[in-house]
Amino acid sequence: MKEEKNKNNKRSFLIFAIIALILILVYNAFVIPAVKKAKIKDTNYSFFLKQVDDGTVEQVQIKEDTILFKVKGADGSEQLYSTIRVEDPDLVTRLYEKGGIDFTGSIEEQNPVASFLVSWVLPLVFMIILWNILMKGMSKRMGGLGNAMSFGKSNAKIYVKAQTGKTFADVAGQDEAKEALVEIVDFLHNPGKYADIGANLPKGALLVGPPGTGKTLLAQAVAGEANVPFFSISGSEFVEMFVGMGAAKVRDLFQQANEKAPCIVFIDEIDTIGKKRDGTHSGNDEREQTLNQLLTEMDGFDGKKGVVILAATNRPESLDPALLRPGRFDRRIPAELPDLAGREAILKVHAKKVRIEPDVDFNAIGRATAGASGAELANIINEAALRAVRNGRNQVSQSDLEESVEVVIAGYQRKNAVISQKEKELIAYHEIGHALVAAMQKDSAPVHKITIIPRTSGALGYTMQVDEGEKFLMTKEEALARIATLTGGRSAEELVFNTCTSGASNDIEKATQLARAMVTRYGMSSSFDMVALETVNNQYLGGDTSLVCSPETAAKIDEEVSSIVRNAHSKAVKILSDNVTKLHELAGFLLERETITGEEFMEILKRDNVPAI
Numbered sequence: 298m299k300e301e302k303n304k305n306n307k308r309s310f311l312i313f314a315i316i317a318l319i320l321i322l323v324y325n326a327f328v329i330p331a332v333k334k335a336k337i338k339d340t341n342y343s344f345f346l347k348q349v350d351d352g353t354v355e356q357v358q359i360k361e362d363t364i365l366f367k368v369k370g371a372d373g374s375e376q377l378y379s380t381i382r383v384e385d386p387d388l389v390t391r392l393y394e395k396g397g398i399d400f401t402g403s404i405e406e407q408n409p410v411a412s413f414l415v416s417w418v419l420p421l422v423f424m425i426i427l428w429n430i431l432m433k434g435m436s437k438r439m440g441g442l443g444n445a446m447s448f449g450k451s452n453a454k455i456y457v458k459a460q461t462g463k464t465f466a467d468v469a470g471q472d473e474a475k476e477a478l479v480e481i482v483d484f485l486h487n488p489g490k491y492a493d494i495g496a497n498l499p500k501g502a503l504l505v506g507p508p509g510t511g512k513t514l515l516a517q518a519v520a521g522e523a524n525v526p527f528f529s530i531s532g533s534e535f536v537e538m539f540v541g542m543g544a545a546k547v548r549d550l551f552q553q554a555n556e557k558a559p560c561i562v563f564i565d566e567i568d569t570i571g572k573k574r575d576g577t578h579s580g581n582d583e584r585e586q587t588l589n590q591l592l593t594e595m596d597g598f599d600g601k602k603g604v605v606i607l608a609a610t611n612r613p614e615s616l617d618p619a620l621l622r623p624g625r626f627d628r629r630i631p632a633e634l635p636d637l638a639g640r641e642a643i644l645k646v647h648a649k650k651v652r653i654e655p656d657v658d659f660n661a662i663g664r665a666t667a668g669a670s671g672a673e674l675a676n677i678i679n680e681a682a683l684r685a686v687r688n689g690r691n692q693v694s695q696s697d698l699e700e701s702v703e704v705v706i707a708g709y710q711r712k713n714a715v716i717s718q719k720e721k722e723l724i725a726y727h728e729i730g731h732a733l734v735a736a737m738q739k740d741s742a743p744v745h746k747i748t749i750i751p752r753t754s755g756a757l758g759y760t761m762q763v764d765e766g767e768k769f770l771m772t773k774e775e776a777l778a779r780i781a782t783l784t785g786g787r788s789a790e791e792l793v794f795n796t797c798t799s800g801a802s803n804d805i806e807k808a809t810q811l812a813r814a815m816v817t818r819y820g821m822s823s824s825f826d827m828v829a830l831e832t833v834n835n836q837y838l839g840g841d842t843s844l845v846c847s848p849e850t851a852a853k854i855d856e857e858v859s860s861i862v863r864n865a866h867s868k869a870v871k872i873l874s875d876n877v878t879k880l881h882e883l884a885g886f887l888l889e890r891e892t893i894t895g896e897e898f899m900e901i902l903k904r905d906n907v908p909a910i
């Protein structure tokens with residue numbers, strides 16, 4: 298893009314030079330005469346004659362219809378006067394006779410070199426300094442004034458292999474996505490193979506998935522593997538202040554791409570420009586024009602030429618249907634949250650970048666991070682490395698990794714938080730309540746760790762459960778067991794202290810969410826059967842839902858949800874009161890240790906062989 302930039306620079310310099318020239322001319326035509334004029338006093342002819350007679354006039358310049366003359370005061374000061382020229386044939390003789398008056402030269406014109414300096418060189422120097430300041434400011438505020446001077450130019454950067462430095466080997470898991478992209482890379486390498494048989498490759502592929510699953514990374518890997526020019530631009534860069542600018546940028550981008558074909562154009566976060574056009578939001582002309590231009594351009598170029606358009610989004614449902622029809626982004630490449638094998642692989646890819654003990658168990662970390670995205674896993678490895686450095690070691694250990702999983706889930710430990718003994722006891726019973734209820738139900742994941750060290754996220758303690766293997770489905774029994782486990786904390790508070798605390802608010806939220814989903818989306822309630830009562834709006838971003846039912850049904854749903862939670866709660870209370878001695882024993886142990894492992898927990902629990910319920 299260097300050439301392009303130089304061209305831009307030259308053009309803006311030319312514009313600047315023209316403006317500078319005009320300014321200098323104006324300066325010479327108006328400012329200098331005005332300054333000079335200010336120095337000259339107007340007077341009348343008789344004053345002039347009187348001064349000549351008095352002998353104070355030093356110099357006279359007779360012009361066409363004015364007379365300029367310089368008077369030397371008694372104190373030696375000089376003053377210029379101008380007067381109307383009256384028809385007076387004796388004037389010259391008079392001046393001549395007076396003697397000592399110079400009336401042949403020009404008063405105004407001082408030193409020609411000085412006047413040249415003042416009227417031309419000085420303003421020029423000033424302009425050049427101004428230009429330099431402007432240019433510096435421009436390169437500092439990348440794109441600030443720079444953009445203003447290059448209206449409508451796309452700022453897509455060309456990446457070639459060496460620059461992204463990413464290959465498919467950097468992307469772990471995501472095998473389906475890689476497979477689909479490998480085909481595109483192959484097409485760019487041997488388009489003939491596809492043309493022979495008459496196959497057209499998709500013009501565009503849309504990478505969809507939750508944030509942090511490696512969509513941008515996949516696109517960079519394609520660029521690295523394909524070894525063709527790679528234009529990368531973010532959707533938001535098309536959004537301009539002025540209507541039509543975004544469209545101009547799209548046009549420019551595709552023009553460049555056509556020149557460089559075969560090549561790849563990658564539009565990240567395409568939902569910023571590709572939102573559904575609907576009648577309701579009027580007045581967003583700019584975005585619509587940009588989208589229309591994109592649609593036109595995608596139709597316009599020849600699929601056989603080898604321009605492939607990749608785009609990424611985490612809101613595919615908000616995209617305009619016209620973008621998704623065959624011939625445009627007709628291929629959808631999912632980049633989902635990684636499964637257990639995927640998480641292990643991602644951890645290993647990132648672990649290669651840090652020095653790590655050879656016997657680290659990535660599988661255990663993978664199991665403890667169900668639902669984590671690739672970006673979070675990369676972050677876990679980095680946090681672990683930072684922790685190793687903080688502790689003065691030069692290798693990352695298993696415990697670093699385990700601690701950093703908790704950091705990513707719950708924040709850092711707040712070691713110096715002051716918590717009273719009374720509250721500590723409450724927290725310990727609360728956590729053991731969760732753990733005990735979990736352990737006493739057979740459809741519940743085993744307890745991995747319990748801690749009452751507060752975290753920066755605000756959690757005062759937590760119980761970590763880790764499944765043995767990967768779970769893709771949740772049975773009704775598991776869901777109910779989960780809700781019971783969530784109510785276990787509050788149940789322990791009630792049972793032991795005969796009170797309840799605000800510490801259960803998060804548990805309550807989660808329990809209610811799950812119970813509601815059971816009723817409205819999973820068809821797990823007896824009264825509604827398999828009726829969908831809620832739809833998911835944003836499956837990749839939080840997954841918020843909206844109710845689709847009558848108000849009467851909504852009331853019934855609420856009843857159903859609260860009865861599920863109430864039943865789970867009483868089940869938890871029952872489990873705890875049946876095992877109240879274990880509850881005291883475990884809580885005491887946790888209070889003393891602050892953090893206990895799942896094994897320690899099970900060991901104490903099994904000592905007297907409590908019968909499972």
Ligand code: ADP
Pocket residue numbers: 467468469470471507508509510511512513514515609632643646670671672673675
């Ligand atoms: P997004 O899907 O939001 O575009 P990115 O591609 O920007 O996510 O991913 C962010 C970071 O997460 C990457 O730079 C990489 O370090 C890590 N990451 C995400 N997915 C993977 C993966 N499958 N393999 C390896 N690293 C990954």
Ligand code: MG
Pocket residue numbers: 512513565609
């Ligand atoms: Mg991204």
Ligand code: ZN
Pocket residue numbers: 727731786787800801804
């Ligand atoms: Zn709790």
